[in-house]
Amino acid sequence: MPFARISDLVHSLRFRLTLWVTLMVFLIVAVTMIIVSTVVRGALLNEFHKNQREDFGEVEEDIALVNRVMVLAGVSILVLAPIGGYLLYRRAMRPLSWIIETTGRLQPKNLKERLPMRGTGDELDQLSKTINGMLDRIAAYIESNRDFIANAAHELRSPLAAIRSSVDVALDRLRTPDEYSALLTDVAEECNRLTNLLNQLMLLAEGDAGRLALLNQTARLDKIVLEAVDMFEPVAEALSVNLKLVAAPPVSVRGEEYHLRQVVRNLIDNATKFTPPGGRIEVELISQREAKQSLLRVADTGIGIPEEEVPRVFERFYRVDKSRTREWSAGGNGLGLAICQAVVAALEGRIDVVSQLGVGTTFTVVLPLAAASPEDVKVATEELKVS
Numbered sequence: 001m002p003f004a005r006i007s008d009l010v011h012s013l014r015f016r017l018t019l020w021v022t023l024m025v026f027l028i029v030a031v032t033m034i035i036v037s038t039v040v041r042g043a044l045l046n047e048f049h050k051n052q053r054e055d056f057g058e059v060e061e062d063i064a065l066v067n068r069v070m071v072l073a074g075v076s077i078l079v080l081a082p083i084g085g086y087l088l089y090r091r092a093m094r095p096l097s098w099i100i101e102t103t104g105r106l107q108p109k110n111l112k113e114r115l116p117m118r119g120t121g122d123e124l125d126q127l128s129k130t131i132n133g134m135l136d137r138i139a140a141y142i143e144s145n146r147d148f149i150a151n152a153a154h155e156l157r158s159p160l161a162a163i164r165s166s167v168d169v170a171l172d173r174l175r176t177p178d179e180y181s182a183l184l185t186d187v188a189e190e191c192n193r194l195t196n197l198l199n200q201l202m203l204l205a206e207g208d209a210g211r212l213a214l215l216n217q218t219a220r221l222d223k224i225v226l227e228a229v230d231m232f233e234p235v236a237e238a239l240s241v242n243l244k245l246v247a248a249p250p251v252s253v254r255g256e257e258y259h260l261r262q263v264v265r266n267l268i269d270n271a272t273k274f275t276p277p278g279g280r281i282e283v284e285l286i287s288q289r290e291a292k293q294s295l296l297r298v299a300d301t302g303i304g305i306p307e308e309e310v311p312r313v314f315e316r317f318y319r320v321d322k323s324r325t326r327e328w329s330a331g332g333n334g335l336g337l338a339i340c341q342a343v344v345a346a347l348e349g350r351i352d353v354v355s356q357l358g359v360g361t362t363f364t365v366v367l368p369l370a371a372a373s374p375e376d377v378k379v380a381t382e383e384l385k386v387s
Contacts, residue, residue, distance in 0.1 A: 022082045029077045033070045095124040099131065111139040144316075151317035151334070155197055159190040166190070200335045203262065204316065207342030218370040219257040221264075221294060222248040225285050228264040232272060240277035243268075246284035251294045252370045255347045263343050266336035267298040267363050274361070275302035292369050293349075299362040305355040313353060314341040340365070 095118060102115050114135060115128040170183045229245045236243035253260070271281045279301040286295040305313060312318050317334040344351045344365055355361035 021084065021088060022078070025084075026074075026078055029074050033074055036070065095128065099124075099128060103131070106135070108142060111135055111142065148316050152201060155317070156194070159194040159197070162190045163187050163194075197335075200339060203259075203339055204335065204342055207339075207346055217254065217256050218252050219255050219260050221251045221253045221260060221296070221367070222285055224257065224261050224264050225283060225296065228261070228268050229283055231265070232268045236272055236281065239272065239275075241272060241275050242280040243272070244280060244282050246282050248283075248285045249287050251285060251287045253294055253347070253367045254370045255343075255367070259343045259346075263340045263365065264296070266340050267296075267365070270336055270363075271298055271300035271302065271361070275300045279360075287369070289369070294367050294369055296365040296367070297362060299360065301360040304357040304359050304361055305353070306357055307355075310353060310355055313337050314351075 095116075099115055102113060106113060114132045117128055117132075118125055166183045166186045170180060175183075225248050226245070229243065233243055268281070268283065275281055281298070281300045284295075284297045284299075286297070288295065314337050315334075316338040318338075340363075341351055344367065347367055349365065349367040351366070352364045353361065354364075
């Protein structure tokens with residue numbers, strides 16, 4: 001144990017700093033002593049020759065006295081230098097010791113403690129600021145994961161409880177075939193809900209793992225938009241909502257069709273849910289060849305989003321205040337927009353939202369264009385001729 005402590009001391013930063021300070025001071029003092037001794041000796045000898053004194057012993061005694069004084073001063077400095085170096089280390093490295101102690105106390109369950117800031121603005125203060133920023137990001141990430149797990153468990157519990165309840169009712173007593181059919185229909189609906197939720201969770205997990213960035217694939221975004229609008233037209237019509245496709249020129253983007261289809265459908269589905277009867281939804285696809293990007297806009301005249309809640313709409317399981325929903329709106333599970341952001345970010349794009357309460361909301365998806373292949377150009381030309 002003592003040898004281990006000595007080894008740790010020898011390899012510690014405080015020992016090396018103390019040793020460096022001692023050596024530097026010793027070298028400076030040694031050089032200074034040699035120079036001063038040489039100068040004093042030369043001055044005394046010069047004075048002796050000028051006065052043509054015969055007693056050279058007195059000069060030697062003076063030189064010896066100077067040498068003794070300098071040696072004594074050198075020894076004193078050599079003794080005091082390590083002490084001064086250690087005190088200098090203690091003062092300079094005290095913030096580093098605080099950093100080590102604080103980070104050693106941090107636990108994943110409690111990341112509220114932060115490193116002290118001295119306000120000096122030096123490198124150690126900058127290090128503390130950087131570590132505090134990293135701790136803030138880690139704490140936010142862990143808290144987000146905790147909320148995600150809790151919300152996922154809650155969303156999974158609901159359909160499982162409904163399935164269990166239907167099964168218990170079916171087993172309670174003998175029932176007619178129609179009753180069994182109705183109960184099994186309820187179970188099938190809850191299973192579909194559960195399957196959709198699990199698929200969404202898996203998609204988000206793939207995004208976190210970086211497996212959504214299929215940039216080596218190409219998809220026709222205009223076809224995906226046309227298919228999504230055709231799919232939601234009956235739904236919008238049943239809700240007395242006017243769904244209109246403004247423009248959809250041939251556009252090829254990087255990415256996998258399934259993921260891009262999820263983005264377009266989620267945006268249109270979200271607009272349909274929160275647009276009242278008599279409202280309208282406009283879907284527009286724009287190709288910006290000069291900027292090498294495409295713009296997909298989904299604008300509605302729905303209830304809108306409060307300004308303070310706009311930055312949070314892409315959070316997982318986040319839903320706008322239920323008191324602002326309407327009887328004709330069917331709330332989701334709060335994962336649709338999170339999936340949109342995950343897919344778009346993986347494809348090196350961005351998604352923006354502009355909303356005004358009571359006026360409507362506009363989502364804009366910006367995606368980089370893919371290099372057009374000869375087949376894409378041929379198909380696009382034929383489609384333009386037909387139109």
